[in-house]
Amino acid sequence: MKNERSDLFSRRLFLRGAAGVALFSTTSCDRVEDFLGMGLKIGPCVPPTGEGVDLISHVINRVSFGPTPSDYARVKGLGDSEEAAVAAYLEEQLNPEKIADYRAQRAARRFEALSAPLGEMYEYKEEFLLEQLTGATLVRATRSERQLFEVMTHFWTDHFNIDSSKEDCKWLKAADDREVIRQHALGNFSELVRASALSPAMLWYLDGRENRKRKSEEKPNENYARELLELHTLGVKGGYTQEDVMEVARCLSGWTVRGKKKFFKGKVEFDAGSHDDGAKRVLGHEIAAGGGEKDLEAVLDIVCNHPSTARYLAEKLCVRFIADEPSADSIDEVAQAFTASGGDIRKTLRGVFATREFLKGTRGGKLKRPFELIVSALRVTRAEVKSEMDLLDYLVRMGHAPFQYPTPDGYPDIASPWTGTLLWRWHFAVALARNDISKKIVVDEAKLTEEAGGIEGLAASLLGRVATAGELQSVERAGEPLAMILASPGFQWR
Amino acid sequence: MTTTGTGLLSGNGDEQRTLIVVFLRGGADGLSLVPPVGDDGYYSARPTLAVSERSALKLGGANCGLNPAMSELHQVFLEGDLTVVPAVGSNDETRSHFYAQDLMEHGGMVAGGWLGRFLRYRDGAVPTALSAIALGKAMPEVLRGAPAATVMESMATFSLGKGGGATSKLQAELASLYGNDPTILGPAARDTLQALDRVAEIGKSGSGPKNGATYGEDSFSNGLRQAAQLIRARVGLEAVSLDLNGWDSHLAQDTLITPMMTRLSEGLANFRKDLGGMMAKVTVVVMTEFGRRVAENSSFGTDHGRGGVMFLMGGGERGNVLGKMPELETGILVGPGDVPVVTDYREVLKPVLMKHGAGGAMGKIFPD
Numbered sequence: 001m002k003n004e005r006s007d008l009f010s011r012r013l014f015l016r017g018a019a020g021v022a023l024f025s026t027t028s029c030d031r032v033e034d035f036l037g038m039g040l041k042i043g044p045c046v047p048p049t050g051e052g053v054d055l056i057s058h059v060i061n062r063v064s065f066g067p068t069p070s071d072y073a074r075v076k077g078l079g080d081s082e083e084a085a086v087a088a089y090l091e092e093q094l095n096p097e098k099i100a101d102y103r104a105q106r107a108a109r110r111f112e113a114l115s116a117p118l119g120e121m122y123e124y125k126e127e128f129l130l131e132q133l134t135g136a137t138l139v140r141a142t143r144s145e146r147q148l149f150e151v152m153t154h155f156w157t158d159h160f161n162i163d164s165s166k167e168d169c170k171w172l173k174a175a176d177d178r179e180v181i182r183q184h185a186l187g188n189f190s191e192l193v194r195a196s197a198l199s200p201a202m203l204w205y206l207d208g209r210e211n212r213k214r215k216s217e218e219k220p221n222e223n224y225a226r227e228l229l230e231l232h233t234l235g236v237k238g239g240y241t242q243e244d245v246m247e248v249a250r251c252l253s254g255w256t257v258r259g260k261k262k263f264f265k266g267k268v269e270f271d272a273g274s275h276d277d278g279a280k281r282v283l284g285h286e287i288a289a290g291g292g293e294k295d296l297e298a299v300l301d302i303v304c305n306h307p308s309t310a311r312y313l314a315e316k317l318c319v320r321f322i323a324d325e326p327s328a329d330s331i332d333e334v335a336q337a338f339t340a341s342g343g344d345i346r347k348t349l350r351g352v353f354a355t356r357e358f359l360k361g362t363r364g365g366k367l368k369r370p371f372e373l374i375v376s377a378l379r380v381t382r383a384e385v386k387s388e389m390d391l392l393d394y395l396v397r398m399g400h401a402p403f404q405y406p407t408p409d410g411y412p413d414i415a416s417p418w419t420g421t422l423l424w425r426w427h428f429a430v431a432l433a434r435n436d437i438s439k440k441i442v443v444d445e446a447k448l449t450e451e452a453g454g455i456e457g458l459a460a461s462l463l464g465r466v467a468t469a470g471e472l473q474s475v476e477r478a479g480e481p482l483a484m485i486l487a488s489p490g491f492q493w494r
Numbered sequence: 495m496t497t498t499g500t501g502l503l504s505g506n507g508d509e510q511r512t513l514i515v516v517f518l519r520g521g522a523d524g525l526s527l528v529p530p531v532g533d534d535g536y537y538s539a540r541p542t543l544a545v546s547e548r549s550a551l552k553l554g555g556a557n558c559g560l561n562p563a564m565s566e567l568h569q570v571f572l573e574g575d576l577t578v579v580p581a582v583g584s585n586d587e588t589r590s591h592f593y594a595q596d597l598m599e600h601g602g603m604v605a606g607g608w609l610g611r612f613l614r615y616r617d618g619a620v621p622t623a624l625s626a627i628a629l630g631k632a633m634p635e636v637l638r639g640a641p642a643a644t645v646m647e648s649m650a651t652f653s654l655g656k657g658g659g660a661t662s663k664l665q666a667e668l669a670s671l672y673g674n675d676p677t678i679l680g681p682a683a684r685d686t687l688q689a690l691d692r693v694a695e696i697g698k699s700g701s702g703p704k705n706g707a708t709y710g711e712d713s714f715s716n717g718l719r720q721a722a723q724l725i726r727a728r729v730g731l732e733a734v735s736l737d738l739n740g741w742d743s744h745l746a747q748d749t750l751i752t753p754m755m756t757r758l759s760e761g762l763a764n765f766r767k768d769l770g771g772m773m774a775k776v777t778v779v780v781m782t783e784f785g786r787r788v789a790e791n792s793s794f795g796t797d798h799g800r801g802g803v804m805f806l807m808g809g810g811e812r813g814n815v816l817g818k819m820p821e822l823e824t825g826i827l828v829g830p831g832d833v834p835v836v837t838d839y840r841e842v843l844k845p846v847l848m849k850h851g852a853g854g855a856m857g858k859i860f861p862d
Contacts, residue, residue, distance in 0.1 A: 397644055406611055420641060420642040423690070475667075478666075484668075489672055
């Protein structure tokens with residue numbers, strides 16, 4: 001966009017005036033761009049030297065959207081041994097509030113519609129809000145130093161999936177992202193579920209707003225109740241019955257969202273007249289008649305503290321961080337951490353990172369989903385991205401556009417559903433390396449190669465290990481090292 | 495997984511079925527495409543726009559015919575390969591292009607498109623590199639949520655990179671590295687590379703239209719021509735979405751839509767001729783967001799209405815007239831005087847999707 005250029009220019013002038021010429025007279029052009037949030041942190045590139053993926057590369061790949069060229073050396077420097085360095089890195093990432101993140105925050109400020117109060121969201125064109133949300137998501141995943149926080153944001157976005165193309169979710173998903181997902185991504189699970197249950201976007205997406213019982217013959221709408229049990233808490237094999245689904249729906253009847261033609265549209269409210277106020281029985285617990293809006297708290301208390309919920313969440317976290325088919329031992333350990341901490345997400349994650357399987361299990365055994373592939377490529381190439389939307393086409397073609405998964409279960413987190421995406425992974429690799437995506441996405445292959453100490457170093461920086469003889473031979477023959485490495489099998493896994 | 499030139503790449507195995515969804519955007523006037531011949535209500539509401547009973551092309555003994563501008567399509571009907579559905583539509587009452595298209599492409603008040611859900615959830619779904627293609631500039635709502643889908647305006651989109659020699663070297667090295675890959679990406683890569691090779695063959699001699707088909711130069715005909723090439727190349731194509739725009743005939747309707755009907759009719763007839771016997775496994779669905787007001791307006795046009803028209807071609811089904819054209823007496827018209835929706839469009843789509851392998855996924859494809 002033209003105005004982006006002029007915006008940058010005017011900000012430069014402004015900064016020059018405000019901060020003084022001296023600041024800039026001693027810094028290179030790169031530093032200015034860096035200061036303005038245009039590129040990733042520039043540190044020395046010291047590629048890994050192991051023949052296999054070492055612990056440091058492994059952990060960076062699993063808890064982030066992939067390393068920048070300087071991450072490996074930085075993390076390695078956090079401790080005297082690989083184990084100590086990794087422990088320090090994990091602790092750092094588990095405390096995002098202590099990580100300064102001005103660059104990403106400044107870059108995300110471009111998407112100012114996302115900070116509008118709920119009611120004002122309706123004033124924007126729906127496609128504009130989805131664009132802003134998608135852009136901000138790409139910016140944060142690519143540039144934030146709080147990588148684990150962003151990874152968990154993605155995890156919960158899938159867990160509490162809302163397809164923004166459904167009716168009022170077009171406007172309300174932006175608020176859900178801000179006030180539910182990001183607000184509680186590393187908080188407490190029960191609070192996260194509660195925020196989601198009362199999120200106007202979720203009430204639209206799973207029809208909770210239509211769940212009412214005003215007359216005896218009226219049947220509550222079960223849609224949200226079912227997904228709350230099946231997808232958000234206990235899991236499909238969690239031991240609930242159809243009776244439980246119906247009883248949960250009765251408990252939640254009356255919660256609704258103000259409609260389009262009213263003041264405060266989008267506001268969530270409880271309509272006592274639409275609530276089924278009789279006695280209920282949920283998963284063996286009696287809920288007395290007359291509970292009114294407190295029935296919601298009772299239900300959430302029951303489902304969030306159910307042992308199946310601990311196990312279901314533990315399994316999903318293990319699938320995200322460990323393997324497509326994690327061992328029962330790992331799941332048990334993580335479920336214990338979840339239960340012992342009362343659903344504290346950080347403590348549960350510590351449980352994941354403490355499993356033997358996470359630390360010693362298969363490395364590079366998780367296929368990067370398309371979003372992860374694209375972001376990891378942008379990070380490791382220090383791509384200068386001035387228009388995130390130019391990447392959307394690739395995400396759509398690979399079936400992984402954020403906030404566009406059609407059903408409540410969220411994008412799958414295992415490899416097999418994604419094998420049809422190779423053609424567009426290759427297209428993306430070639431286009432990125434050749435600077436063919438658009439004029440607003442720029443990679444400097446010569447500079448990257450030089451910083452990595454040559455093509456072998458570049459390969460190691462991208463693959464998290466020294467390239468094999470076969471890989472190096474192909475890289476040489478193809479004549480386009482960066483495109484070849486990005487498109488190779490080794491770069492598709494994390 | 496085979497790597498020979500005759501291997502099957504489609505996720506639906508030996509069936510190799512392909513669904514072509516043609517959306518007539520703008521709200522095509524069902525009463526012009528499929529005029530209710532012999533209905534006095536029609537003739538009195540359309541003093542200048544009605545198609546005369548004499549000029550309409552007969553559809554067997556049905557109380558509706560085809561517009562004379564669609565003689566090629568009429569021939570397809572006579573040969574038993576076309577189903578005509580009059581008075582079909584959705585429960586949309588907004589009569590807004592945007593809402594009505596969205597609703598029909600989503601398949602109800604749900605997120606994502608019905609074609610996308612079909613591709614993701616149908617029995618044994620194994621999406622491949624070229625499973626789904628939208629011929630045009632943007633991904634249509636109907637394909638939203640598909641596991642993999644490609645928007646293309648021309649076949650050139652497929653070949654890797656914009657360069658020539660350098661890219662073929664890269665492709666050869668991809669074949670080498672993925673050829674040795676022990677993971678699930680190995681076989682997937684071999685399929686993908688094979689699809690790329692087959693697409694590269696298209697455009698070389700002998701891959702033009704077959705059986706004397708002669709497509710027009712417009713983008714709709716061009717899209718159908720490319721779809722036929724891809725189907726013949728057996729690259730695993732399961733679904734194609736294609737638009738024919740410009741049916742919003744508020745003004746001077748005849749002048750506007752007569753050439754459109756000819757384009758639709760000739761395009762479909764050529765596509766069928768081109769594919770010949772392969773049409774038994776290819777179904778073309780033609781749909782539009784709504785039909786138009788029964789009474790013409792003062793500028794020789796028509797306004798947004800309800801019941802419209804659908805066509806189904808091919809798929810090995812015996813063609814007929816599905817549902818019925820209601821008699822357009824004042825009493826049965828809906829809203830400001832519109833054709834009632836006699837047949838829900840989803841009831842037309844469901845048997846087609848079953849034939850294309852939807853299996854147990856129908857509840858997810860059309861959850862309402």
